[in-house]
Amino acid sequence: MTVAIYHNPDCGTSRSTLKLLRAYGIEPVVIEYLDTPPSTPELVALLDRMGVPVREVLRERGTPYADLGLGNPVLTDDELHAAIQAHPILLNRPIVVTTKGAKLCRPSDVVLDLLPDDLPDMTATRDDGTPFLRDDPTRGDSPDLAAALRAAGLPTADLADPGRTFFHYTTLDRHGVGWGGFELYGADVLLRSLAVMPRFHGRGYGRNLTALLMRRAYDQGARQAYALTSDPKASAFFERLGFAACDRASAPATIQNTRQASGLCPASATLLTKRITF
Incomplete structure (x- = not known):
């Protein structure tokens, strides 16, 4: 090649x-x-x-x-x-x-x-020492996805609803790292169902996973990302990535009307947003 x-x-x-x-x-x-x-x-x-x-x-x-x-x-x-x-x-x-x-x-x-589809499994790290990731599309009704989200305390009731895109993330040698998904509404996207396996916490996996997830959404037309969380640690994580808390009333109606925003997440959950750039 x-x-x-x-x-x-x-x-x-x-x-x-x-x-x-x-x-x-x-x-x-x-x-x-x-x-x-x-x-x-x-x-x-x-x-x-x-x-x-x-x-x-x-x-x-x-x-x-x-x-x-x-x-x-x-x-x-x-x-x-x-x-x-x-x-x-x-x-x-x-x-x-x-x-x-x-x-x-x-x-x-x-x-x-x-690159070719038949690449061998291997281990490799980025320039900063964190691992490269593969993202494999997965169905919303995947039992493994639901189990991972339940273990992380995240909603699962709407996983099989239409309009959701989900990925399973692995290292280059196919060790599972976590999950993530989004709901796309034109140029706006709701990031959701982000779960990194506990043994990989604090090692840069979540940051890299989120960047890859936003790139996939960007390639489908997203330019403004939103995330909803009731966990202060998750809020701090998104803020480190450049997200900022915003008033729900200022968000597009499509984001406000998602099942996550309108019922699955508590009314006290924080909505954060960021313009997607690379």
């Missing part, structure tokens, strides 16, 4: 993605795009292969994004491309290209989508 990675060696996610490729014995073509940025025609072709507009690959943090006013929705694609040519750091990273497609690999785990 031929693989290329648009890489920034100063970025932990980019380093982790490259590390995972090499752990599987893949030596990609490494394009350090800050030194050799793609031309506008090359980037247009790359975006066409990714199936995303140029705005989807703009990086906000640590770049002149705000100073240049690039959040202005009236800016044309030509203007955004011109900004990237002037400031290559605006191109988010890493972008990986394989024979299966091309994708912005944030979090780094999503590079697995671009």
Whole structure:
């Protein structure tokens, strides 16, 4: 398999993605795009292969994004491309290209989508020492999912209702780590049913699981995430991820009317929200 990675060696996610490729014995073509940025025609072709507009690959943090006013929705694609040519750091990273497609690999785990389906089981860790995760879609009526949520004290009454998406998370060598799901309502998404097995608490699994869950929701159109919890520890966890508590009345009606918000969780539960960016 031929693989290329648009890489920034100063970025932990980019380093982790490259590390995972090499752990599987893949030596990609490494394009350090800050030194050799793609031309506008090359980037247009790359975006066409990714199936995303140029705005989807703009990086906000640590770049002149705000100073240049690039959040202005009236800016044309030509203007955004011109900004990237002037400031290559605006191109988010890493972008990986394989024979299966091309994708912005944030979090780094999503590079697995671009690799062969028959990858061997193995152990590998990110640049920060935390494990990579696989996410396997699972049915809402899975007995294992229900058992895990009951053990965590989370609601299970609506698991089989339509409109829910659930995943089982494992390490690369298929050891179960936890579960997570979401309900998608246009650009808004309710994260739900997040449960990390107790022996993995406090080791970065929950953070990585949530990032991967939000990426899956993002790929389906979500741009604003919500989470509902009555557990102060869970509230603190989400706040560490950049979520902020909000008034339920300020949330979209679709979120307020979910079974979680309208009855399964107590009225005292905290609603938190975060804009999804990568």
